[in-house]
Amino acid sequence: xxxxxxxxxxxxxGPAAPPRANGELMFESPWESRVFGLTMSxxxxxxxDWEEFRSLLIEEIGVWDAENHPEEDWNYYEHWxxxxxxxxxxxxxxxxxxxxxxxxxxxMRPHGHDH
Amino acid sequence: xxxxxxxxxxxxxxRVEALESLLTEKGLVSPAAVxxxxxxxxxxxxxxxxxxxxxxxxxxxxxxxxLIEDASSAFNELGITVRDNVIAVENTAEEHNVVVCTLCSCxxxxxxxxxxxxxxxxxxxxxxxxxxRKVLAEMGLELPKSTAIRVWDSSAEIRYMVVPEQPQGTESxxxxxxxxxxxxxxxxxxxxxxxxxxx
Numbered sequence: 050x051x052x053x054x055x056x057x058x059x060x061x062x063g064p065a066a067p068p069r070a071n072g073e074l075m076f077e078s079p080w081e082s083r084v085f086g087l088t089m090s091x092x093x094x095x096x097x098d099w100e101e102f103r104s105l106l107i108e109e110i111g112v113w114d115a116e117n118h119p120e121e122d123w124n125y126y127e128h129w130x131x132x133x134x135x136x137x138x139x140x141x142x143x144x145x146x147x148x149x150x151x152x153x154x155x156x157m158r159p160h161g162h163d164h
Numbered sequence: 165x166x167x168x169x170x171x172x173x174x175x176x177x178x179r180v181e182a183l184e185s186l187l188t189e190k191g192l193v194s195p196a197a198v199x200x201x202x203x204x205x206x207x208x209x210x211x212x213x214x215x216x217x218x219x220x221x222x223x224x225x226x227x228x229x230x231l232i233e234d235a236s237s238a239f240n241e242l243g244i245t246v247r248d249n250v251i252a253v254e255n256t257a258e259e260h261n262v263v264v265c266t267l268c269s270c271x272x273x274x275x276x277x278x279x280x281x282x283x284x285x286x287x288x289x290x291x292x293x294x295x296x297r298k299v300l301a302e303m304g305l306e307l308p309k310s311t312a313i314r315v316w317d318s319s320a321e322i323r324y325m326v327v328p329e330q331p332q333g334t335e336s337x338x339x340x341x342x343x344x345x346x347x348x349x350x351x352x353x354x355x356x357x358x359x360x361x362x363x
Binding site: 078080082083084085086087089090091093094096127130133134137142143147148151152154155156 | 174175176177178179180181182183184185186187190192193194197198199201202205
């Protein structure tokens with residue numbers, strides 16, 4: 050595998066470092082681990098360079114920092130997800146319009162649907 | 165999950181679900197592979213590898229001797245590949261070991277996972293060498309005066325892990341039960357292994 054071990058590429062500190070508890074990655078909701086897993090799967094398949102994603106992530110976080118949000122609104126993985134969407138668009142893996150269409154379709158699902 | 169998505173499901177949750185469905189359709193990811201990645205990060209890369217070796221060492225003095233002698237081979241016996249040059253140092257009543265990397269943040273991540281934030285903090289790195297007893301006490305580990313403290317400075321070439329003492333009253337516990345007592349902090353040397361009921 051040409052890629053580095055995924056454990057070694059995650060930032061350990063600084064704005065782009067994922068939240069950790071006692072050194073372990075920490076996910077507060079299932080979607081957070083899902084978007085993390087999607088990103089890592091594509092990375093392990095060699096479909097992008099880590100630095101491409103990392104710079105998008107730092108950019109997303111930088112925008113938020115500059116906007117003076119209250120600290121309790123902070124969610125690291127929202128920025129991760131936004132950066133991931135941008136990466137997918139940039140690499141032509143998934144266009145924003147296509148994603149928006151799927152989100153709209155999912156939001157129309159009936160009550161009690163099961164997945 | 166049975167969800168009423170038009171009410172109350174956060175947009176972000178829908179977006180991530182939509183992303184996964186699109187990427188799966190395009191053949192770029194598979195849900196099973198995503199599961200495996202998440203498992204890997206949540207479980208496999210953690211202090212678990214180190215904990216396995218320590219639990220085995222507690223149960224088997226011969227294994228302990230091999231772990232101290234040549235940690236990489238001892239980990240290999242357990243099916244664990246160690247990518248760093250790791251040296252295991254054993255705590256006893258007379259001597260307590262603690263690990264630091266004074267220059268940066270060298271850490272035996274293949275056996276202990278990702279280092280805690282404080283491990284890289286300048287305060288820990290600079291002070292634990294100078295006044296280890298005080299730093300450990302501040303971190304909640306009061307050692308008797310009769311116990312000598314030895315500080316191991318990791319480097320890119322050699323990384324240390326501590327084999328903590330087995331807690332008293334755990335002699336009848338199974339290997340799996342013992343593993344759960346071997347915390348990351350105890351293998352850095354800033355804590356003792358957990359007590360069976362405290363965990």
